Amino acid sequence: MVSLFTAFSISNWMFQTRIHDIVYDGLLTDGQKIIQAYQSTPSAELVPFMQHFSGYSGNLLQLYKKDREPLLQEIEPIHVDPRDIELVLANNITRTLDANIHSIPMVGIPLQINGEPYAMFISLQHNRVEEELMHSIHVLYMLILFFGSFLILIAARYVVNPIRRLTEATKKMAKGTFDREGLSTKRKDEIGQLSISFHEMAEELTKLDQMRNEFVSSVSHEIQSPLTSITGFTKALKQKKLSEEVRLKYLTIIEEESERLSRLGQNLLQLSYLQQDHHPLKVRAYRLDEQLRRIVITLEPLWKAKEIEMDVEMEGIAIEADQDQLDQVWINLLSNAIKFTPPQGMIRIRSTENAHHVVVSITDNGIGIPEEERAYIFKPFHKVDKARNSSVKGNGLGLSIVKQIIDLHHGDIHVSSSLGTGTTFSVTLNKKNVLSRQEDEK
Known part of the structure; x- marks a missing residue:
């Protein structure tokens, strides 16, 4: 949403800046042509001549003298900053916006009549069609921003939800729970491949955990069995009434079980040694x-x-x-x-x-x-x-x-x-x- 709003603001600013530059150049050209037309008509009076051109071809004119009072009757009001009037009377060309309606470009052109300075400002007449068009463009921008943001939110949930499930599964896995429920997906993109890989890893870890439990159980069983025999026959040997034959038999069993334990320990050590990298x-x-x-x-x-x-x-x-x-x-x-x-x-x-x-x-x-x-x-x-x-x-x-x-x-x-x-x-x-x-x- 931030990206869309930023793109909207920058494109709108670039569009307005470019349009304003084009309009400024057009207004300056039109103003200079009006001044040339007046200067080529020596018998024409300044105020009626300029009044005649105000409103012509969609342009609005206004004249100012040193007293900064407007000389032309306004078809539509032009709001000029007094500082811009001073600059133009000082023989400077200004490019500015209407003081009240900031979207309307305006150009100030200096004019000398009989040695007396004038400031002529030329602007655009309001055009309902253009206003509606610009309004429609802005509404279109807002609709694009709204629906684009909405679709991005949907797409983000489509991307984030499986990652969220993987995150939860990872947390469970860290605690020793290898639950794969909810990880299956039919997606073929990178997220789908990640889910499949994670599912396979969870299966392998489940098998590894089962093997570990079975290994511990088997080791415990293999150790406990001879230890139980050794303990039982050792207690039996403490009895004084045993014959020598029975005593030797018990000692032989104890010896065999001890050797069995020894072989188990040696085999475990050898297996561990062989499994080292x-x-x-x-x-x-x-x-x-x-x-x-x-x-x-x-x-x-x-x-x-x-x-x-x-x-x-x-x-x-x-x-x-x-x-x-x-x-x-x-x-x-x-x-x-x-x-x-x-x-x-x-x-x-x-x-x-x-x-x-x-x-x-x-x-x-x-x-x-x-x-x-x-x-x-x-x-x-x-x-x-x-x-x-x-x-x-x-x-x-x-x-x-x-x-x-x-x-x-x-x-x-x-x-x-x-x-x-x-x-x-x-x-x-x-x-x-x-x-x-x-x-x-x-």
Whole structure:
């Protein structure tokens, strides 16, 4: 509204100033022609001659002598400031406005008759048509100002309302409430894009908050369970009537639960370490097939205890990677395969390569993973429901650590499974570009 009013005032002032300049020039030219016409008619008397031209062609005339009294009979009154009369009598040309009607331009022209100074003022006669036209223009300006302001207010509300809703949602979000109600919009402009982006951010924050709550709940559960066992069996050990066999059994349980807590703490620390930004990898070249065979031998007590057959078929493959981190990957994947493979089952390890990539697959013939669970197995503390029993140890962090390590190596891990048949984990790694990518990141 301020802008429209300012534009109206400036345009009106510029219009009037330009019109006045044009009118001044026209009045000055007409006045000089009247004086020349009088001077070219020696027999004409001044007052009747000027009286004859007053009102002619829409011009009004008035003459003044030293006594400043008007000499012509006025068709319409011309109001002249006495100071302007003095200036014109002093042989100056003046451009001024009517003293009472400030919108009427007026020009004062000096005139010498028989050595006596006169002041002739020429102005415009009132024109009803022009007045109505100017009035109409001013009314039009006011209508433009009113309707323009009204439309701008509507447009401003159209723009501001979604921003206001976003502001309220931001305040709620700052307090931990990720409510997305009222944020949806069909607009395609920048405000619409902002609303869509904010809605997507709110969804992601909601998921992140749910993951955080689930993570805290899972950590609490994983810690509370062994602590409850340790506390219970410690109290039981205080009884003096326990046999040595029972006492050793309780101590063994306490030892196992303590180790479980220790593994949980180590896994949490490792997962947190892997999730840090700019995590450094100690990359070097080594033989991947030799590493896998060493891991199989390391875990031999586990798979031999269940009489599992290990079918290992690998070619000599060289790779550039962090050997210690990939040790953890193969240990976790192979340990899971051993856990869920039934006694006298089989685990197959295969590796293939091309010019740029290596694919390692570990396949078991265990219980399998339900399809609805596969999208979540790499999340911390996630356990497949069928694996939630006391005979299968684990805290649900192993595959999360595997996924983090594979991601750090710019690789990929894929799982395929069918219930009752088995599961295959396939790991794809770059053979030689890990070192170059590390250098690029530095």
